């Protein structure tokens with residue numbers, strides 16, 4: 001059987017904001033998988049802020065992509081055919097399948113996914129996967145929230161932020177979520193039980209934080225960096241913890257990165273500031289997923305997913321993460337389940 005692959009390759013490294021010219025669409029006929037290989041059909045492709053980080057010219061926590069290389073991307077798919085002893089046709093797998101419909105691989109880096117009774121396939125990205133791992137590891141393993149503490153989360157209505165904030169609520173904290181629209185703030189407060197929310201596009205962050213955190217901030221889960229981090233640092237309590245999950249405000253800011261006013265607070269307030277990348281903590285996945293599935297079954301945690309149809313939409317859909325128009329974990333449906 002012949003498979004026609006469709007893929008987005010890197011045409012130009014990004015400078016500043018992403019642009020359609022950064023990618024080029026290509027099609028190719030794939031050969032049959034050889035001995036030791038497996039052919040995967042992508043079903044859901046995860047769009048992540050880090051896709052922009054990977055589009056730079058320099059190595060970061062993963063090597064820089066080369067021009068002409070398939071765009072890197074985490075996806076979930078099914079094994080179509082296998083000449084590999086560890087995989088069988090029909091297996092559900094996830095890994096760096098890339099922005100393409102099919103991948104032929106030797107299986108290195110692929111994980112087999114269980115079929116979760118009562119959960120849609122998309123839960124592997126909305127609640128579990130790298131999103132759940134990041135929220136749980138960052139909030140629990142690094143942040144260690146204690147009952148009664150005041151916790152602030154930025155990009156709080158996003159995939160990671162919404163889980164991180166709910167986890168802190170489950171642990172008995174007062175949780176203030178920062179988000180960019182009234183609709184997102186309403187969802188956080190009414191449906192996710194956040195204590196208070198701040199629409200940073202309409203309100204003064206400094207003033208609203210002072211109002212909602214009268215006893216200061218004990219723990220900040222940062223997804224945004226830049227001015228938001230700067231403002232929060234200045235309102236942290238002595239010996240507070242800052243968990244740095246991401247800095248989306250800085251990913252497009254080539255040449256105009258935020259210059260910090262309040263870094264000295266790290267010393268004077270004796271803050272713990274810790275960055276992390278979930279890929280280093282795969283060993284922790286079982287702990288995180290056991291909790292997350294349990295909380296979901298008990299009705300204590302929710303997530304939302306936004307699915308956009310078709311691989312062809314991928315470059316334009318990715319921009320939603322940077323203009324804030326995504327309403328939940330952003331996925332591309334590459335092919336039928």
Ligand SMILES: NC(=O)c1ccc[n+]([C@@H]2O[C@H](COP(=O)([O-])OP(=O)(O)OC[C@H]3O[C@@H](n4cnc5c(N)ncnc54)[C@H](OP(=O)(O)O)[C@@H]3O)[C@@H](O)[C@H]2O)c1
Pocket residue numbers: 047048049050130131134155156157158159160161178179180181184223224244245246247248249250276277278279320321322323324325326328329330
């Ligand atoms: N450390 C790790 O291993 C790891 C793993 C996954 C993700 N992350 C990080 O977690 C963060 C959230 O990722 P996600 O996948 O959950 O995405 P997401 O929060 O679902 O979507 C991104 C959100 O960021 C906000 N945003 C975009 N540009 C902004 C800006 N300039 N200033 C303030 N807010 C801005 C927007 O929401 P608003 O409408 O609220 O502005 C947007 O909806 C990112 O920083 C990402 O890099 C880290």
